[in-house]
Amino acid sequence: MHAARNIALCTKDCLCLFVCPTGATDTENGQIDFSRCLDGCRLCVDACPSHALYLVFDRYPVKPQKDAVVASALDNLLESKVKQELIGTALAQGENGGAKLAKAIAHSNRVLAEDCAREARYILPQGSETRKLLTELLGRRGDPGFPVDAVEQLLELLQ
Amino acid sequence: MEYKEPHTNGALAAICTNLSKACDKQMRPTEAGLFDKLASYFSQSAGVAGPVSINDLDANIAADTESGYIAVESRAQQVGDRGALRCVTWGKKVTAIHKSVLVRYAKQGDALMEGSNLYVCEACGFIAIAKEVPGLCPICKAPASRFTKI
Structure with a gap:
């Protein structure tokens, strides 16, 4: 488990720099050096006055599966929201007020669709359901323009 | 595979x-x-076939309200899936906002947005038609920083 920094909350009080036993909090890009961070140490998390630091698992434990009926009902909603997003996108081509409203509706439906996807089964990138989907997407290798390399890298990086 | x-x-x-x-x-x-x-x-690779009109949204909104959310909600209550219930609580309200915005647009046309901006909450999808960004999302209580101006 390593610390991560939300740079939007960081107020540069720099307490993390002075409590960190390994120097992992002091980097040129503002993010913690995960490879040097001590597993579960949390000294910086507790010291930060701005709550800009939190802990993330390196490897996630297996999460219980969602109920199949809830998941499939959410899949139906997901498809409905996506259809509304696509209708909105198709209507958003012009410059008039209606086009702007259609764009807002498309955007809102994408947010709703993402929420359905999250609650159906794809909340954690490291989860078994995400892995299953990625593995199945390898079957699209050879489809014109399909970025199969991205799928392969994700399967490698997300354990 | x-x-x-x-x-x-x-x-x-x-x-x-x-x-x-x-x-x-x-x-x-x-x-x-x-x-x-x-x-x-x-x-x-995604898209809708053929010409569309803003009325095409109505059927989907009605189906979501009358059956889509109810199907998730009743089962989520049975199995105690509080995450799914949270998704339903926000989603039903946002869908009702879509419906009301479309009804108002049908009546008023572009005048509905005159002198106002459109903002979408990135957390729940709430649409605000207002001069200024909302200070707090009325549906999910996200702060102003979570809104995107369209």
Whole structure:
């Protein structure tokens, strides 16, 4: 488990720099050096006055599966929201007020669709359901323009 | 392996942008970028067939309100899935906002937005038609910083 920094909350009080036993909090890009961070140490998390630091698992434990009926009902909603997003996108081509409203509706439906996807089964990138989907997407290798390399890298990086 | 998932390309785009955001929150920018790459592929391969009008949204909104959310809610209550119930609580309200905005647009046309901006809450999808960004989302209580101006 390593610390991560939300740079939007960081107020540069720099307490993390002075409590960190390994120097992992002091980097040129503002993010913690995960490879040097001590597993579960949390000294910086507790010291930060701005709550800009939190802990993330390196490897996630297996999460219980969602109920199949809830998941499939959410899949139906997901498809409905996506259809509304696509209708909105198709209507958003012009410059008039209606086009702007259609764009807002498309955007809102994408947010709703993402929420359905999250609650159906794809909340954690490291989860078994995400892995299953990625593995199945390898079957699209050879489809014109399909970025199969991205799928392969994700399967490698997300354990 | 044969591709068997039931999701359409449009849904796969939303699944991938959702996972990209999850990677961002875990401070995994490389993985977030890879999910974004997949999402753009799926977005390019998604679309609606034929001409559409704003009224085409009505049937979907009605189906979501009358059956879609109810199906999730009743089962989620039975199995104690509080995450799904949270999704239903926000989603039903946002869907009702879509309906009311469309009804008002049908009556007033472009005058509805005159002198106002459109803002969408990135947390729940709430649409605000207002001069200034809302200080707090009335549905999910997200702060002003979570709104995107359209």
